[in-house]
Amino acid sequence: MGVRKLLIFLSTVVYLFWIFWGNWTGAVWFIAFCIIEFFAAFGYLYLRKKYGHKVSWYRAALVLTILPLVLCKFSGPFSVSLFGFLGISYITFRAAQIIIEIYDGVIKELKPVELFAFLLFFPTFESGPIDRSRRFSEDWNKRYTKKEYLDSVGTGIEKILLGLVYKFVLAALLYPALGALEKEYGLLYLVLYAYCYGIYLFFDFAGFSSIAIGIGYLLGIRVPENFNKPFISIDMKDFWNRWHMSLSYWFRDFLFSRFVMTCIKKKWFSSRITVAATAYLVNMSIMGIWHGVKADYILYGVYHGLLLAGTEIFQKKSKLYKKYHKKRGYKICSWFITMNLVMFGFLIFSGHFLEVIEPYYAKNWRI
Amino acid sequence: MKEKILEILEKICEDDIIYSDPDIELFENGIMDSLNFAELLVEIEENLGIFIAPSEVTREDLATPNKIIDIVQSRAEQ
Numbered sequence: 027m028g029v030r031k032l033l034i035f036l037s038t039v040v041y042l043f044w045i046f047w048g049n050w051t052g053a054v055w056f057i058a059f060c061i062i063e064f065f066a067a068f069g070y071l072y073l074r075k076k077y078g079h080k081v082s083w084y085r086a087a088l089v090l091t092i093l094p095l096v097l098c099k100f101s102g103p104f105s106v107s108l109f110g111f112l113g114i115s116y117i118t119f120r121a122a123q124i125i126i127e128i129y130d131g132v133i134k135e136l137k138p139v140e141l142f143a144f145l146l147f148f149p150t151f152e153s154g155p156i157d158r159s160r161r162f163s164e165d166w167n168k169r170y171t172k173k174e175y176l177d178s179v180g181t182g183i184e185k186i187l188l189g190l191v192y193k194f195v196l197a198a199l200l201y202p203a204l205g206a207l208e209k210e211y212g213l214l215y216l217v218l219y220a221y222c223y224g225i226y227l228f229f230d231f232a233g234f235s236s237i238a239i240g241i242g243y244l245l246g247i248r249v250p251e252n253f254n255k256p257f258i259s260i261d262m263k264d265f266w267n268r269w270h271m272s273l274s275y276w277f278r279d280f281l282f283s284r285f286v287m288t289c290i291k292k293k294w295f296s297s298r299i300t301v302a303a304t305a306y307l308v309n310m311s312i313m314g315i316w317h318g319v320k321a322d323y324i325l326y327g328v329y330h331g332l333l334l335a336g337t338e339i340f341q342k343k344s345k346l347y348k349k350y351h352k353k354r355g356y357k358i359c360s361w362f363i364t365m366n367l368v369m370f371g372f373l374i375f376s377g378h379f380l381e382v383i384e385p386y387y388a389k390n391w392r393i
Numbered sequence: 394m395k396e397k398i399l400e401i402l403e404k405i406c407e408d409d410i411i412y413s414d415p416d417i418e419l420f421e422n423g424i425m426d427s428l429n430f431a432e433l434l435v436e437i438e439e440n441l442g443i444f445i446a447p448s449e450v451t452r453e454d455l456a457t458p459n460k461i462i463d464i465v466q467s468r469a470e471q
């Protein structure tokens with residue numbers, strides 16, 4: 027095994043010891059989780075080779091793979107923490123991707139050490155970005171020339187520095203403003219809070235992602251990006267190609283596309299637009315729930331699902347869109363509307379929206 | 394087969410630019426979106442018997458009509 031592979035493996039092991047030392051309950055859940063995921067992956071690979079495309083084995087393997095996450099998320103509200111360790115949400119995506127691609131026939135073999143390194147790669151362990159196994163494998167097995175590796179290290183250092191500024195300077199500066207704005211419930215304060223929170227969230231999360239990606243580059247793993255100037259998004263579809271990209275693309279490739287393909291093959295809906303709108307709604311709602319079984323997150327998901335469905339219908343049906351969408355004036359208006367919709371979404375995501383309207387619906391519905 | 398692929402593409406994208414400019418960037422120019430992409434994969438499977446999984450190829454690999462033809466033809470040969 028090459029030096030770089032050894033370094034990746036060992037640093038991940040050290041990281042795991044570091045985060046679980048003293049947290050014995052967490053460690054036990056984590057080990058149980060790892061056993062389940064490895065068993066599901068290798069077990070299903072064996073069954074796939076032996077029995078071919080059998081859907082029932084595929085479904086069983088997929089259910090097993092996501093079961094710990096489902097138990098974790100749904101036990102939360104009951105104050106019981108099953109499989110409660112930070113990172114389970116992200117690792118589950120990587121494991122599920124492997125099961126799905128084994129079914130597709132795209133993944134034909136698994137190597138234990140490489141699988142371990144991919145699933146638990148320490149920089150992206152806690153909060154992603156969500157890498158793909160075949161892409162990771164290329165970098166894991168790559169023989170870097172000295173120049174290539176130095177380039178990678180250079181890029182890594184740049185990304186880490188950028189991330190540090192984003193997270194520990196810019197986000198940190200915004201945080202106290204949030205605390206102050208949160209107390210006032212007037213409309214102007216809500217708008218300011220929404221914008222502040224959105225920008226804060228960007229710098230915090232993009233900063234963290236940049237550090238994680240940068241550390242990956244130091245180890246020769248070119249982790250995919252999570253953000254690409256999201257605040258210049260012209261419409262909602264554009265936004266989801268710029269915000270939390272590794273998550274958005276994962277859902278697109280493994281949920282959205284497949285749901286659409288099933289709808290078309292089984293002719294569930296008569297029109298294309300209905301297929302698209304339903305697919306967006308389902309896709310984003312699940313994305314919302316994935317964040318957590320909380321009203322704020324579910325509402326956030328459904329909200330974005332409705333926005334994307336609405337965007338699809340508008341773009342396909344509106345004469346205004348067809349006539350003007352390439353014009354600069356249109357793009358500026360569209361950008362402005364999108365920004366406000368996005369910031370309102372963040373107001374929901376922050377929990378502040380439901381907090382503010384609670385007295386109104388509690389009064390009417392006697393909660 | 395090339396004909397069939399272009400026929401499918403034209404039907405899905407509803408734009409005959411794919412005939413006149415087979416090197417046009419489909420996603421960048423808004424000729425094809427995520428929904429069309431999924432429709433394309435279904436059509437290729439049902440009409441040509443070639444299964445390509447959504448995560449198997451990148452948007453880059455299918456960015457232009459010519460690239461799509463290349464990928465599908467190379468799969469057919471496997």
